[in-house]
Amino acid sequence: MEIARPASAGTMESSDAYVEIEPREDGLEIQLESVVLDQFGDAIEQAVREVLEAMGVERALVRVADRGALDCVIRARVEAAVLRGRGDG
Amino acid sequence: MRRSMLFLPGNSPNLLVNAACLGADAVIFDLEDAVSPAEKDAARILVRSTMGHMDFCGCETIVRINAVDTPYWQLDIDAVLPEGPGLLMVPKAGTAEDVRTVEAYVTRQEARLGLASGAVGLMPLIETALGVENAFAIATCSPRVRALFLGAEDLTADLQCRRTKEGREIAYARSRLVMAARAAGVEVYDTPFTDVNDDEGARSDALTAKSLGFTGKAAISPRHLAAINEVFSPTAEEIDYAYEVMEAIAAAQRQGKGAVALRGKMIDAPIVARARRTIATAQALGLGREEQV
Numbered sequence A: 001m002e003i004a005r006p007a008s009a010g011t012m013e014s015s016d017a018y019v020e021i022e023p024r025e026d027g028l029e030i031q032l033e034s035v036v037l038d039q040f041g042d043a044i045e046q047a048v049r050e051v052l053e054a055m056g057v058e059r060a061l062v063r064v065a066d067r068g069a070l071d072c073v074i075r076a077r078v079e080a081a082v083l084r085g086r087g088d089g
Numbered sequence B: 001m002r003r004s005m006l007f008l009p010g011n012s013p014n015l016l017v018n019a020a021c022l023g024a025d026a027v028i029f030d031l032e033d034a035v036s037p038a039e040k041d042a043a044r045i046l047v048r049s050t051m052g053h054m055d056f057c058g059c060e061t062i063v064r065i066n067a068v069d070t071p072y073w074q075l076d077i078d079a080v081l082p083e084g085p086g087l088l089m090v091p092k093a094g095t096a097e098d099v100r101t102v103e104a105y106v107t108r109q110e111a112r113l114g115l116a117s118g119a120v121g122l123m124p125l126i127e128t129a130l131g132v133e134n135a136f137a138i139a140t141c142s143p144r145v146r147a148l149f150l151g152a153e154d155l156t157a158d159l160q161c162r163r164t165k166e167g168r169e170i171a172y173a174r175s176r177l178v179m180a181a182r183a184a185g186v187e188v189y190d191t192p193f194t195d196v197n198d199d200e201g202a203r204s205d206a207l208t209a210k211s212l213g214f215t216g217k218a219a220i221s222p223r224h225l226a227a228i229n230e231v232f233s234p235t236a237e238e239i240d241y242a243y244e245v246m247e248a249i250a251a252a253q254r255q256g257k258g259a260v261a262l263r264g265k266m267i268d269a270p271i272v273a274r275a276r277r278t279i280a281t282a283q284a285l286g287l288g289r290e291e292q293v
Helices: A037-054 A071-085 B037-053 B073-083 B096-113 B129-133 B135-139 B152-159 B168-184 B199-212 B222-231 B236-254 B269-284
Strands: A007-009 A017-022 A028-034 A060-066 B004-009 B026-030 B060-064 B087-090 B121-126 B147-150 B187-190 B216-219
Touching: A007 A071, A017 A071, A028 A037, A037 A060, A037 A071, A060 A071, A071 B037, B004 B222, B026 B037, B037 B073, B060 B073, B073 B096, B087 B096, B096 B121, B096 B135, B121 B129, B121 B135, B129 B135, B129 B152, B129 B168, B135 B147, B135 B168, B147 B168, B152 B168, B168 B187, B168 B199, B187 B199, B199 B216, B199 B222, B216 B222, B236 B269
Parallel strands: A028 A060, B004 B026, B004 B216, B026 B060, B060 B087, B087 B121, B121 B147, B147 B187, B187 B216
Antiparallel strands: A007 A017, A017 A060
């Protein structure tokens, strides 16, 4: 799936995550900001990558501002951002 | 058992992920009024993801989809059906046809997804004058209809009257819905009390609903759940009486008696039926006795 336009999903409220996605020439770049980066940074990035892979996104810049979101919330916000930014959407 | 149902906005993660520990027997993930049109897509995905990943520890999950006159309701069903919601709440149910439209789509999607046919029940939300007038037809239009639900905010707008705490303006609708639901053999749930800071008002409103025959009541604030749960639970005295009724019936059968009296009153079939329901509820709440009556 191609990302055709910048898009975002989620909020900066507690227990949520704000996810932005943009088109990128090559590969995936994930930028992560979280108050629990040291403890859960790897797990959050893994969740983001799994969603992107499942949706067939191979080229995109993804920024995640985590506000203590659970795994299922982060996955949902990434999915929503991808669908909002996709080329055929 | 659904004494209480708590509405939770479908796009608010901090509420959704805590759904199991707020004290409600059931939670209603709201994709309709609580979600702006621009966020319908994100809320739908969030509710699906939360339902798929969280353990709600026995708290039933219900989803309020969007109304059939919107472009959203089929997408809502597509998203949440695989996660096995206890019920789908169908808003703005004005006619039996509205509910049959949803039923037909759910049936098609169950088959397409390989899900058990008929597993998901529907709870039409009656919130228009037309819906109240058609309540029995709606309650009996499909075996998927498991309950009716009264929505007083939209109803009073439709009736062109003011919504009050006392609720005189919805007295007819309440009684009409209870009558229709009981005649149809389905459950019936009362509208939320919307002043979240008025605990005594919420309790009084729950007592009114209970006295009219409602099965339970919804809330928009966790603050009201304890009062609702208490009002819709049998009291210790009611439980004791129910067991006395069943013991009196059993004794009469052993003695070959036809008529049974208890505390000076005849025990007839409706009293036995009520006693059975009380005991079933008590057992579900862990308040029953060990011996099976």
